[in-house]
Amino acid sequence: MNEAETRAEHIDPMLVAAGWGIVPGSRIRREYLITLGRLEGNGKRGNALSADYVLEYRNTKLAVIEAKAWDKPLTSGVAQAKDYASKLTIRYTYSSNGQGIYAIDMETGKEKTVLSFPTPDELWQATFVLQNQWWDRFTAVPFEDKGGYWQGRYYQDIAIERVLRALAEGQDRILLTLATGTGKTFIAFQLAWKLFHSRWNLNGWKQEEEPTRRPRILFLADRNILANQAFNDFSAFPEDALVRISPDEIKKKGRAPKxxxxxxxxxxxxxxxTNAEGKPSPVFGDYPPDFFDLIIIDECHRGGANDESNWRDILNYFKPAVQLGLTATPKRKDNVDTYAYFGSPVYTYSLKEGINDGFLTPFRVRQHATTLDEYIYTSDDQVVEGEVERGRVYTEKDFNHVIEITPRERKRIEIFMQEIDQSQKTIVFCATQEHALAIRDLINQIKKSSNPNYCHRVTADDAALGKVRTSS
Known part of the structure; x- marks a missing residue:
């Protein structure tokens, strides 16, 4: 009897006998895809990772089962079962050949043969020993899948679960660290969805009474393009629930929207x-400090949690709110304030993991050094504008911030344009908006293309023009 027959004739009936797929809220997910397989080039991928069975109850993954053919040893699937459970951060996992069931508790390390699979309620009670009313409320709300079009990746589900657990336990400063391109906005949406439909809010958060008010959630970014993208990605919410706070809207209505x-x-x-007298008065002061229940700070390493940032005033003002920081940057010297403010991440998904799982494209770094990576002014150098500090050694951190040397930038762009396929879409990150303007002009001067719209700057100063250019 092969594996498929063993599953159909023996393992499936054992699961049904335990109530899986029968008990309301329980679900058997077969051939559950975990990873896509690492991209290897030329359209090829490495082996994808999928579990034979994932058992779900109350919208929560509770167990993994690795199935083997009838004539295989009972424990021959243990290594895979453990691997899948580790990947999905699931406590209980099983190996079965249809003749028996071998159970593993990933938390205690205990392993044993059991006579039957646990029921959905038994597995729920074993997984969540301490009951929590908010956790029960969160798990009662299914993920929004847009009719099956949206399916969360395994690490996104884990990140959402970790944040919800932190909320259920009363944590008010939370950090998620996930590599760029792994869908942090999707995670933010699903979190907001569950909180919105469970009616979680600060007033009822740590109290026993039935919650009645839906939460007020602020998504705070440092770039309009990120705020607009998030606004569009949250379109599954009722239209009157979504509010885009912009200077134009505030000016038109004469007040901040509430x-x-x-x-x-x-x-x-x-x-x-400004206030009625025309004096500076930050817009955030129009809201009471406890107005927002949750603030989601996108790319929080870029200033919001920096001790010396003016933006920190916003977070301090809304101190009563639960604050969730999203960052793609692991802890290092230049962002220690972020980690000091939010604490250790409740979940981390690294760039390496994203590449190995096949969700991110592998990349190669081509590093070039020029003969002008340090600069000291000499008397025969021509200063076009401003003043130069004699005797100072200008280094990489100073270029295009403190000092601009156009021949240096031109040479670097010449090297860059030789390295890339000029017919492919490319994004260039620059030091400042002024630097981006200079680089745009240099690229357009050096390019092979005859297209007058070959390279465009897309920054806050370009406003709607940048958006039009990038969408064409």
């Missing part, structure tokens, strides 16, 4: 504003 549940803005908008 009717809604999910608000989107950027730090810069919140830091600007």
């Amino acid at each position: 009717n809604g549940n999910i608000f989107f803005t950027i730090f810069q908008t919140f830091m600007t504003g």
